[in-house]
Amino acid sequence: xxxxxxxxxxxxxxxxxWTQFTQTxxxxxxxKIVGRYIRNSYQNDPFRIVLEVCLLxxxxxxxxxxxxxxxxxxxxxxxxxxxxxxEDWKPEPLxxxxxxxxxxxxxxxxxxxxxxxxxxxxxxxxxPVLNLVSYNFLGLAGVNDLKxxxxxxxxxYGVGACxxxxxxxxxxxxxDLEKKLAEFIGSEEAIIYSQGLTTTLSVIPCFAKRGDILIxxxxxxxxxxxxxxxxxxxxxxxxxxxxxxxxxxLKEIEQEDQATxxxxxxRFIVVEGLYVNTGDIVPLPDLIxxxxxxxxxxxxxxxxxxxxxxxxGRGVTEHFQIxxxxxxxxIGSMCNSLASSGGFCAGGRELMEHQRLSGLGYVFSASxxxxxxxxxxxxxxxxxxxxxxxxxxNVRDVSLQMYQGLQALxxxxxxxxxxxxxxxxxxxxxFDRAWAQKTLPLPSDAQFPANPRRPLPHAIRxxxxxxxxxxxxxxxxxxxxxxxxxxxxxxxxxxxxxSIRICVTAAHSKEEVQEAAQVTCEAFRKVLKPYL
Numbered sequence: 001x002x003x004x005x006x007x008x009x010x011x012x013x014x015x016x017x018w019t020q021f022t023q024t025x026x027x028x029x030x031x032k033i034v035g036r037y038i039r040n041s042y043q044n045d046p047f048r049i050v051l052e053v054c055l056l057x058x059x060x061x062x063x064x065x066x067x068x069x070x071x072x073x074x075x076x077x078x079x080x081x082x083x084x085x086x087e088d089w090k091p092e093p094l095x096x097x098x099x100x101x102x103x104x105x106x107x108x109x110x111x112x113x114x115x116x117x118x119x120x121x122x123x124x125x126x127x128p129v130l131n132l133v134s135y136n137f138l139g140l141a142g143v144n145d146l147k148x149x150x151x152x153x154x155x156x157y158g159v160g161a162c163x164x165x166x167x168x169x170x171x172x173x174x175x176d177l178e179k180k181l182a183e184f185i186g187s188e189e190a191i192i193y194s195q196g197l198t199t200t201l202s203v204i205p206c207f208a209k210r211g212d213i214l215i216x217x218x219x220x221x222x223x224x225x226x227x228x229x230x231x232x233x234x235x236x237x238x239x240x241x242x243x244x245x246x247x248x249x250l251k252e253i254e255q256e257d258q259a260t261x262x263x264x265x266x267r268f269i270v271v272e273g274l275y276v277n278t279g280d281i282v283p284l285p286d287l288i289x290x291x292x293x294x295x296x297x298x299x300x301x302x303x304x305x306x307x308x309x310x311x312x313g314r315g316v317t318e319h320f321q322i323x324x325x326x327x328x329x330x331i332g333s334m335c336n337s338l339a340s341s342g343g344f345c346a347g348g349r350e351l352m353e354h355q356r357l358s359g360l361g362y363v364f365s366a367s368x369x370x371x372x373x374x375x376x377x378x379x380x381x382x383x384x385x386x387x388x389x390x391x392x393x394n395v396r397d398v399s400l401q402m403y404q405g406l407q408a409l410x411x412x413x414x415x416x417x418x419x420x421x422x423x424x425x426x427x428x429x430x431f432d433r434a435w436a437q438k439t440l441p442l443p444s445d446a447q448f449p450a451n452p453r454r455p456l457p458h459a460i461r462x463x464x465x466x467x468x469x470x471x472x473x474x475x476x477x478x479x480x481x482x483x484x485x486x487x488x489x490x491x492x493x494x495x496x497x498x499s500i501r502i503c504v505t506a507a508h509s510k511e512e513v514q515e516a517a518q519v520t521c522e523a524f525r526k527v528l529k530p531y532l
Contacts, residue, residue, distance in 0.1 A: 101462055108473065110481060117142040118507035122481060129476065130516050132502045133483035137308050137425050138379070138391050139507030140339035146378050153374040161367035166356065169367035177373045178344075180380050185314055186324040187346035189353075193361050194368040196333040197223050199343025200301060202361030203331055204270070205231040206354065212266040215249055215296070217241065217282070218453075218494055219275050224301055225493055228270060237493075239453070240278065243286040250294045267296045268328075273305030273316035277485070277496045279419020279426040281309065284320045297328040307337025308425055313383045313392050319423070334372075338379035342368045394506040398513045399425045402504050405517025409524055412532060414439070428485065428499040429520075431464055439531045440467075455495045464498040467527055471500060474523035480516045 114121040119128040163169030181190040193199040204227035212233040219240040238246040302315040310318025334340040403420025414435045419427040437448045446459040485501040
């Protein structure tokens with residue numbers, strides 16, 4: 001064996017090899033920059049060297065590793081077998097099949113064959129009907145002067161805004177509307193959204209996040225329910241309009257804070273001004289007192305009270321003579337009283353500016369069409385004038401007229417009537433649970449809940465809805481259009497009992513409302529005659 005073959009290399013050999021290596025690397029463009037970066041980065045950080053060497057070895061191993069296939073156990077099939085499987089496959093329907101009762105409801109849905117208004121025409125009915133199902137409280141839908149101005153706006157601006165507010169979608173009429181809303185309500189600033197439903201769905205999640213606390217009335221509408229759900233906050237419900245129960249919950253949270261020493265997060269109380277599911281008004285003065293005592297912020301949804309309550313229609317704050325700035329976030333819809341579309345939020349300037357960057361419905365939705373913004377501006381001008389006071393008085397007068405005319409139903413002991421007597425244009429007619437349980441031939445396998453606040457079983461609900469639909473069918477033959485309150489039963493937190501929801505407007509005369517109340521009472525007597 002050659003002795004030179006086993007002789008270890010000398011230091012001069014290693015030096016020569018390193019010199020040759022560095023000279024070769026130096027010929028590569030940019031190698032000096034890389035070398036300088038490596039020396040500066042690693043000379044005082046040996047842990048970084050070890051970590052990145054391990055990562056480099058992992059990348060090399062991963063690239064050289066045999067490719068993994070998830071279908072290596074695939075069983076080959078012949079063309080005939082594939083065809084047989086395809087023939088036998090039956091896809092599930094995109095939506096579940098309608099039940100017999102759901103199909104009946106679809107077939108009986110009234111179809112308007114004229115423009116929306118207080119006296120539209122319905123397919124299959126010989127003459128115009130008195131519309132008691134629309135949220136057109138002020139009767140502004142279809143007013144000739146407003147329609148002419150809307151046509152002029154359409155010719156000037158076109159149909160749509162063609163972009164979100166922050167991207168070439170803001171027009172001068174949008175800024176005018178926001179300014180008028182803030183001035184009318186008495187808040188520092190206002191912001192408008194292009195859809196009424198997405199207003200609440202944007203405002204609440206914009207401020208309430210995971211870990212925050214929301215205290216909500218259990219009768220809040222569906223839009224608010226979905227809003228607080230997608231906020232992923234901690235949610236606590238109190239009994240409807242029960243300030244004692246609300247204070248109990250606030251005290252419990254305060255005690256939990258002291259016991260657990262948890263970090264204080266954002267906390268809100270969420271209520272409606274006029275509850276669409278019950279027809280009654282929030283006790284705002286008591287709510288403001290609790291809000292201040294326990295240091296909470298207040299979110300008030302005035303979608304149904306705006307334009308109706310208060311001497312000038314400014315909502316529940318004006319109704320109780322409370323400044324608007326006592327409410328942190330005041331949400332409203334322009335789809336109801338203003339007969340337009342979209343919604344708004346009013347409050348402090350910082351809160352409004354935050355929504356312009358973080359309100360999803362504002363940032364990602366196309367702006368409100370100019371024609372609808374101008375229609376809302378005209379509605380606000382009417383509310384702010386003496387004509388507005390007259391219109392609002394008419395709403396209250398016909399609401400009270402309808403409520404008093406329906407008291408004959410309450411006297412039977414079979415029905416309850418809520419709303420109307422407290423300046424609310426929304427009135428609900430529901431069956432008395434005790435009477436229904438005792439009198440109506442309901443399914444024997446379905447029992448009424450012992451707790452009156454618990455939702456009814458599906459079988460009982462369907463039977464009550466069928467009776468109410470018979471009343472709706474009967475009143476339509478006398479040219480009075482009623483409607484049952486509809487709910488997304490599978491999505492509602494606490495589904496209200498079935499009801500007929502009556503909405504009166506300022507465009508209805510007292511004589512018309514009185515006649516409609518009589519027709520409604522007679523229809524109920526006819527349908528319930530076998531049980532009374």
